[in-house]
Amino acid sequence: MSLSVQPAIPRAREARLDALREEAKRTGTVAERGIAIDGAPTPREPAVGYYGLPMVKPPVWTWQIGLYFFAGGAAGMSSVLALAGLLTGQPISFVTTALTVSTAGAIVSPMLLIADLGRPRRFLHMLRVFKWRSPMSVGAWTLVAFSTCAALALIVAAGASGLGAIGLPERPLHMALFVLVPAAALSGVVLATYTGVLLGATAIPAWSAHHRLLPVHFGIVGLGSAAAIMELLGYRLAPLNAIGLAAAAVETGIGAFIELGRKGPTARALREGRPGLLLRVSGVLTGPLSFLLRLAALIPFAAASFAIGAVISRYGWIWAGRASALDPGETIASQR
Amino acid sequence: MGATPFTLGQNQARHTHVADGTAVGFFTDPTVCIGCKACEVACKEWNQVPEDGFTWTGHSYDNSRSLGASTWRHVKFLEMNRRLGPQIAGPMSGGAGAQNPFGWLFLSDVCKHCEHAGCLEACPTGAIFRTEIDSVYVQDDVCNGCGYCVVGCPFGVIDRRPAQFEGGGGAFKCTFCYDRQIDGLTPACAKACPTESIQFGPLDELRARAEQRVADLQARGFSEARVYDPTDTSVGGIHAFFLLLGPPEELGLPPRPDVPTIHLRGAWLSVAFTSAAALVGACLAFALL
Secondary structure (H helix, E strand, O other), X not given: OOOOXXXXXXXXXXXXXXXXXXXXXXXXXXXXXXXXXXXXXXOOOXXXXXXXXXXXXXXXXXXXXXXXXXXXXXHHXXXXXXXXXXXXXXXXXXXXXXHHHHHHHHHHHHHHHHHHOOOHHHHHHHHOOOOOOOHHHHHHHHHHHHHHHHHHHHHHHHHHHHHXXXXXXXXXXHHHHHHHHHHHHHHHHHHHHHHHHHHHOOOOHHHHOOOOHHHHHHHHHHHHHHHHHHHHOOXXXXXXXXXXXHHHHHHHHHHHHHHHOOOOHHHHHHHOHHHHHHHHHHHHHHHHHHHHHHHOOOHHHHHHHHHHHHHHHHHHHHHHHHHHHHOHHHHHHHOO | OOOOOOOOOHHHOOOOHHHHOOOEEEEEOHHHOOXXXXXXXXXXXXXXXXXXXXXXXXXXXXXXXXXXXXXXXXXXXXXXXXXXXXXXXXXXXXXXXXXXXXXEEEEEEEOOOEOOOHHHHHOOOOOEEEOOOOOEEEOOOOOOOOOHHHHHOOOOOOEEOOOOOOOOOOEEOOOOOHHHHHOOOOOHHHHHOOOOOEEEEEHHHHHHHHHHHHHHHHHOOOOOOEEEOOOOOOOOOEOEEEEEOOOHHHHOOOOOOOOHHHHHHHHHHHHHHHHHHHHHHHHHHHHHO
């Protein structure tokens, strides 16, 4: 709610004051305004919309949400890696590590979300009802399901290796793992992608225009981040590298699509200003840069580049939404 | 001029719309608004809405900027480089006025109480519900301030109140004076409006009255007169509609608003596609490499 800042006006010289008085005496009016007051009587250059004021409200979310988008995406997709590892006979330590990443994310995510609430003590009100038409409601329930499954799966996986170590039968626990890990993976992919629906199904022009792209983008960034985190934790596996390459390739494509695809005022917020810069930087980090670093076999650098870009891209999209909401021209253009 | 079917005093009459379950609405007519802001004051006083900053905007006599968490009625002051129909615009309208036409229009904006309400659909707690008079109401004791309704509203009406103000943290907007209506009273803004620019009544009756008013104004030379009620978009019509004398954008109203839930189908299909691709892709990568 800040007033638009007026440009500083050079102080009038005595000659200017004399000229103004002469002109006023001669013509009964002063032709030049001299001062461009925002919305001065009868604005000569009509602003877009009503005094250029926004037609839709910008998101009120605080810094926690960008970090949550990253944590939730990486945690959700980590359980997909755990499932793939479990099904293809990777050592149990790989599955346990992937589930640890999932569980860590499942603990951090609700904390970030609760901190963002206007009334954090009422966080349980999220679970009063289930509304499938509200992505926020679906997301809250998905997070509950995912957290439960991931944490239980981690306990069981750790228990299984513990039993195995002391020579007890681990088979019942293994059976349970084949139920819990698929459940974590299924809720995990939804957790990593629903955020695209959350942004897409809003009145914010830059978001709703990309309601089909956002779930793909968030999902692929989540998967790439999960692989990158496993690599940064020391796992150098060909499948992880392949997933990293694929994610970087898709990200390069999405970056090119945003850069070259939509022209005109509806995409202004994605290209211009601070959000535009963030989205370009994150697009390069997750896309071509991490791809090339992988080709050069610099795996840790590629992984770090992708993970950092993934965090930046979430903030880029949130800020782009804010800029887009504040620009009434974008709202009008999106409806024509 | 007998064509105008005004029933003066309807805003002052008691009613039983809540008990009868009749859909009610507002018809706000800027052509008779005098910009007194009695509606803003009445709304603030009745609903005990806290102040939300005192600023000079420079936007004509409008210093409340926009609807928000603590501004539920908002009188817009539009200054235009054109005359409105055959209006007489004072001493300047003859000589100098011909070269320098000027029009001044006031419009009391309010929550639209949409047929398909974006805020209501978005709300994850069930705090927002539709009442028996078809208005959209936020239950303050349920709202946890998640802020999703804020980006769900295609009209930029509802907002989260900053923490430093009373009731801060929750989402607020016009209640349609549900508390007054239960007791058979008209909403505070309509009750206070001295010119009945704000008209309150059963929706069907108001819609008919608005059409009559438009026909009346067009017959008098206001050729651009029309009703702003987006019934042909996914919003499906609004229960607080307006009379306009120009494009809706100039009063900050979106030209073709859509309820954001129309994007759900495409976005969830995208989720299904991405989820399947991620699960299959990851498993294949681990199986083959």
